[in-house]
Amino acid sequence: MNIIRNSEEKIRAALLVQYDGTGFNGWQVQKKGRTVQGEIEKALEVLLKQKVRTVAAGRTDTGVHALGQVIHLDFSSNLSLQKLCISLNGILDKDVSIKNAYYVPPEFHARFSAQQREYIYIVYNHPLRNPLVLKKAMWVSQKVDVAFLRHISEYLIGEKDFASFCKKTSADENTIRRIDEFDITQSEEFIFFRIKGNAFLHNMIRIIIGTIFDLHGNKKDPGCILNILEQKDRNAGGKTAPAHGLYLNKIIYDPPLSGMESAY
Amino acid sequence: MNIIRNSEEKIRAALLVQYDGTGFNGWQVQKKGRTVQGEIEKALEVLLKQKVRTVAAGRTDTGVHALGQVIHLDFSSNLSLQKLCISLNGILDKDVSIKNAYYVPPEFHARFSAQQREYIYIVYNHPLRNPLVLKKAMWVSQKVDVAFLRHISEYLIGEKDFASFCKKTSADENTIRRIDEFDITQSEEFIFFRIKGNAFLHNMIRIIIGTIFDLHGNKKDPGCILNILEQKDRNAGGKTAPAHGLYLNKIIYDPPLSGMESAY
Numbered sequence: 001m002n003i004i005r006n007s008e009e010k011i012r013a014a015l016l017v018q019y020d021g022t023g024f025n026g027w028q029v030q031k032k033g034r035t036v037q038g039e040i041e042k043a044l045e046v047l048l049k050q051k052v053r054t055v056a057a058g059r060t061d062t063g064v065h066a067l068g069q070v071i072h073l074d075f076s077s078n079l080s081l082q083k084l085c086i087s088l089n090g091i092l093d094k095d096v097s098i099k100n101a102y103y104v105p106p107e108f109h110a111r112f113s114a115q116q117r118e119y120i121y122i123v124y125n126h127p128l129r130n131p132l133v134l135k136k137a138m139w140v141s142q143k144v145d146v147a148f149l150r151h152i153s154e155y156l157i158g159e160k161d162f163a164s165f166c167k168k169t170s171a172d173e174n175t176i177r178r179i180d181e182f183d184i185t186q187s188e189e190f191i192f193f194r195i196k197g198n199a200f201l202h203n204m205i206r207i208i209i210g211t212i213f214d215l216h217g218n219k220k221d222p223g224c225i226l227n228i229l230e231q232k233d234r235n236a237g238g239k240t241a242p243a244h245g246l247y248l249n250k251i252i253y254d255p256p257l258s259g260m261e262s263a264y
Numbered sequence: 265m266n267i268i269r270n271s272e273e274k275i276r277a278a279l280l281v282q283y284d285g286t287g288f289n290g291w292q293v294q295k296k297g298r299t300v301q302g303e304i305e306k307a308l309e310v311l312l313k314q315k316v317r318t319v320a321a322g323r324t325d326t327g328v329h330a331l332g333q334v335i336h337l338d339f340s341s342n343l344s345l346q347k348l349c350i351s352l353n354g355i356l357d358k359d360v361s362i363k364n365a366y367y368v369p370p371e372f373h374a375r376f377s378a379q380q381r382e383y384i385y386i387v388y389n390h391p392l393r394n395p396l397v398l399k400k401a402m403w404v405s406q407k408v409d410v411a412f413l414r415h416i417s418e419y420l421i422g423e424k425d426f427a428s429f430c431k432k433t434s435a436d437e438n439t440i441r442r443i444d445e446f447d448i449t450q451s452e453e454f455i456f457f458r459i460k461g462n463a464f465l466h467n468m469i470r471i472i473i474g475t476i477f478d479l480h481g482n483k484k485d486p487g488c489i490l491n492i493l494e495q496k497d498r499n500a501g502g503k504t505a506p507a508h509g510l511y512l513n514k515i516i517y518d519p520p521l522s523g524m525e526s527a528y
Contacts, residue, residue, distance in 0.1 A: 095395045
């Protein structure tokens with residue numbers, strides 16, 4: 001089905017976006033500094049000759065990468081979705097690209113319609129640094145006991161108050177979130193953490209990873225994570241792991257984007 | 265066993281070296297330009313206060329990466345192998361590092377003692393580009409039939425004259441080489457080529473990959489590769505695939521380096 005549209009009619013599209021976070025001050029437009037949202041909105045204006053605002057499923061911080069960020073936007077154009085992707089990638093710098101585009105119903109909202117978010121955190125575990133994953137993984141030089149990490153991760157699955165794993169903001173923020181899946185896999189010198197949940201607090205995954213490695217490094221009992229959870233206080237949590245190990249991997253919608261009319 | 269050595273006695277060591285080839289004019293020292301050998305020899309001179317020459321298992325071209333390059337060197341020092349690695353990594357820039365170091369017998373030669381070499385070539389196969397593998401994989405936008413690639417690869421296994429897959433040099437060069445293993449695996453949007461052989465001609469793997477994709481793109485019969493082989497002429501071969509998809513993965517020695525006294 002190829003939807004033919006009047007070029008003045010506003011349509012809503014969702015874009016699947018990938019970026020290397022190294023050169024960005026995060027997702028969100030700011031007064032100063034290069035941001036992913038800023039670059040995409042500039043490219044959209046060049047292409048469509050209209051100001052277009054974008055809304056992302058999750059704001060990523062400085063240095064955080066994305067393999068599957070989802071944004072939505074409303075625009076009027078008779079460009080096909082394929083032309084939209086190809087043209088935007090031609091305008092955008094090399095460190096950000098559109099991976100796919102979808103026609104979505106007007107009530108679709110990249111953030112509020114998202115059912116689940118999946119992040120990946122990558123650790124390079126070897127006594128000496130690896131130049132090929134510079135700014136793409138956290139380097140941990142001490143030998144890691146993955147069974148220990150898995151043991152801790154099991155305590156974090158479920159609906160819980162994650163206040164100890166949230167960058168401090170206002171005291172009255174609702175800090176209850178639900179982690180549905182938390183897998184840890186090892187492949188040669190790499191450890192991959194895959195965390196899927198309904199939503200995440202600011203810095204939540206980086207603080208979880210940092211805390212797990214603090215407990216591991218200090219040879220604490222894995223059960224200590226329960227005590228940290230119970231305190232509901234950021235001061236109880238551990239370090240914030242570096243942004244450059246974190247990847248926004250996937251946003252899950254119901255119905256799924258894969259069922260919508262798409263560019264590819 | 266910790267070998268205590270007199271600091272004036274020359275010892276031979278092998279180093280396992282990793283680099284991101286993007287910022288280098290290849291391995292070998294040249295009159296102009298930054299090279300991996302040049303950077304490592306500069307760092308060795310800073311650390312050991314002596315000029316040290318290094319010999320690599322395989323010279324890599326501009327843009328080619330290494331996960332397991334092996335070099336050997338002779339030097340006099342009472343530094344431990346661990347201190348040697350850590351100190352060199354402290355001096356070297358972020359895009360090159362030592363992964364391990366081994367004491368090897370004086371007859372060990374990084375190049376001539378090598379029994380086999382293993383390279384990996386990475387392809388990103390998706391209609392649109394991916395910023396996270398920029399300069400780390402070749403982007404192929406057309407849908408790839410991996411069974412077709414595998415079919416061609418099978419014809420290349422064994423001892424053969426690979427003159428059609430060699431950057432032209434002198435006519436009297438021996439162009440017979442042996443490919444022992446050639447696996448092609450697919451994982452999501454990536455295709456990994458793993459090629460192991462006794463040795464490789466200049467640009468041989470890049471021309472093999474380029475030729476395979478030429479045959480695929482032009483919908484030729486996989487058996488055409490036999491005709492190309494038989495012509496023993498570089499003009500019969502296809503394009504040279506980009507350097508940035510290629511990784512020198514492993515050098516195999518007998519006895520293996522893993523059996524030698526090492527830093528890690």
